[in-house]
Amino acid sequence: MQKFMIIGERIHCISPVIRKALEERDPEPILKRAREQIEAGAAYLDVNIGPAEKDGEEIMQWVVQLIQSECDNIPLALDTANKKAIEAGIKVYNRSKGKPIINSADAGDRIDNINLAAANDAMCIALCAKEGIPSDNDERMMYCQQMLERAMEAGMDPEDLLFDPLFLVIKGMQEKQVEVLEAIKMMSEMGLKTTGGLSNVSNGAPKELRPVLDAYTVAMAMMCGLTSAIANPCDPKLMEAVKTCDIILGNTLYADSYLEL
Amino acid sequence: MAYTKVAKKYSGKINEVTLGTGDKAITIGGRNVLPLHHFDGEVGNPPKVGLEITDIVPEDWNDALKDLYSDVIGDAAKWAKYVEDNYAPDFICLHFVGASPDGANKSVEECVEVAKQVADAITTPLVVAGSKNDEKDGELFAAVAEALQGKNILILAAKEENYKTVGAAGALAYQQKVAAESSVDINLAKQLNILMTQLGVKEEDIVMHLGSAAAGYGFEYLSSTMDRVILAALGQNDTTLQMPIITPVAFDTWGVKEAVASETDEPEWGNAEERGIHLEVATAAACLVSGADAVIVRHPKSLQTVKNFIEGLLQ
Numbered sequence: 001m002q003k004f005m006i007i008g009e010r011i012h013c014i015s016p017v018i019r020k021a022l023e024e025r026d027p028e029p030i031l032k033r034a035r036e037q038i039e040a041g042a043a044y045l046d047v048n049i050g051p052a053e054k055d056g057e058e059i060m061q062w063v064v065q066l067i068q069s070e071c072d073n074i075p076l077a078l079d080t081a082n083k084k085a086i087e088a089g090i091k092v093y094n095r096s097k098g099k100p101i102i103n104s105a106d107a108g109d110r111i112d113n114i115n116l117a118a119a120n121d122a123m124c125i126a127l128c129a130k131e132g133i134p135s136d137n138d139e140r141m142m143y144c145q146q147m148l149e150r151a152m153e154a155g156m157d158p159e160d161l162l163f164d165p166l167f168l169v170i171k172g173m174q175e176k177q178v179e180v181l182e183a184i185k186m187m188s189e190m191g192l193k194t195t196g197g198l199s200n201v202s203n204g205a206p207k208e209l210r211p212v213l214d215a216y217t218v219a220m221a222m223m224c225g226l227t228s229a230i231a232n233p234c235d236p237k238l239m240e241a242v243k244t245c246d247i248i249l250g251n252t253l254y255a256d257s258y259l260e261l
Numbered sequence: 262m263a264y265t266k267v268a269k270k271y272s273g274k275i276n277e278v279t280l281g282t283g284d285k286a287i288t289i290g291g292r293n294v295l296p297l298h299h300f301d302g303e304v305g306n307p308p309k310v311g312l313e314i315t316d317i318v319p320e321d322w323n324d325a326l327k328d329l330y331s332d333v334i335g336d337a338a339k340w341a342k343y344v345e346d347n348y349a350p351d352f353i354c355l356h357f358v359g360a361s362p363d364g365a366n367k368s369v370e371e372c373v374e375v376a377k378q379v380a381d382a383i384t385t386p387l388v389v390a391g392s393k394n395d396e397k398d399g400e401l402f403a404a405v406a407e408a409l410q411g412k413n414i415l416i417l418a419a420k421e422e423n424y425k426t427v428g429a430a431g432a433l434a435y436q437q438k439v440a441a442e443s444s445v446d447i448n449l450a451k452q453l454n455i456l457m458t459q460l461g462v463k464e465e466d467i468v469m470h471l472g473s474a475a476a477g478y479g480f481e482y483l484s485s486t487m488d489r490v491i492l493a494a495l496g497q498n499d500t501t502l503q504m505p506i507i508t509p510v511a512f513d514t515w516g517v518k519e520a521v522a523s524e525t526d527e528p529e530w531g532n533a534e535e536r537g538i539h540l541e542v543a544t545a546a547a548c549l550v551s552g553a554d555a556v557i558v559r560h561p562k563s564l565q566t567v568k569n570f571i572e573g574l575l576q
Contacts, residue, residue: 003497253493253502255451257459261501 008042056085118154188225281386290505403430418442
């Protein structure tokens, strides 16, 4: 098995600093977060520019080129509801360190993003949901199947799809947690790669508890076969869990200094 | 249906390390496939074979070898030159058996003098091996690294006990190459590489000495360690394990019963020199297919046979 892949989540327009930097085309705040996440162990960086209805294409091209040129062509996940912005981003994307990831398609209105990925030889996050939260795993797996078929018809390699079971908040949806883990297990047993917005699980919990909830969730999810997560690599507790699980699962060879890598 | 050739692809690649200077400098590593699997991808630099000599007359060596070298065996520099002129190994390993506190206990100064004379006598790349005493070797390697600055030698080897001295002096202060020795302990192999790089030694200045064993004497442990290291380096793209591997086959094979027992004691086993060569060649070949990028042998016939083996497989 390959090492668990962290897609760094911290370049997100929900952060006021990043939103301002994107608006004003100010490189420094964005590069700072990019470098911090790479240094902490992110293999990919998610770049969320929001809906970006007005000047999405221009923003995406600017930010893709900025991060890649300054950070040794780190591979990126392009995250926006604006399809044209994703296409524009891919046009200027450097593939030397990995394909772009489109974040994301779902089984509803955004299923065409799978075709967009296929047409551009990109990877795609496939969110197993249609409208709102799937009611059970039958529904989840039906969406998973629908998106897998759509991708195969478009000529995509299933390896290029990252299925997202949709992690749910623990505080409020505690009874759904095991179901999500079981969904990951089913997808893994089908040989599929998986990912998800891990920090969803700790939403609304006190700040000091969030790393704990995230770390234990990732450990249990990795046991079920989770292969990557969109998460905060600058959280030491989370990274400790990921690195240790990689050792226990044999994804990487043990050495006394493994946490320092 | 037509046959479609499937190549096994790996995401990782073994680093390239250069030893020596000038026309005779050699480079090892550089492949992104299993050892000698040229049909799968980039096989990198062909494995290299070195010949062992010692700083003092090696009393415990096989008599036939001592006879072969009788004119030069008392002078390491002459011996090195003789080996270079007559057998043209890819590199020469100067083994400081005389430095051992349990043996001749030559001083560091005496050893450095020998190292300088040897290095001046030859243009072939030089590998310097120690006495198995960690403390003495630490001092010896630091002094030799300084004296031979600019020769781009390989120090064999830094261990967990002395890597700071050897790494700091050898690679950082005097820009030599350093082997990290881990005695068939896969986790230590990775750990030593991490510690050396944390010390500031560049990845391309490190070679791994994963341990050695004669065929029939726990060799399967060495072989499986090499397999696991190489699969992590290539398959998991583990950059802490992508250093090329050197295996001093000579140090073990000539010490086991099959090579040592005299013909008088074991008449049915045949000629002792022949036996030693057979064991050395078999072990060296097994190391090369397991993943060694360089091997050290003692007998010139082993050198020739192993070179032919490599050429034959890479044709």
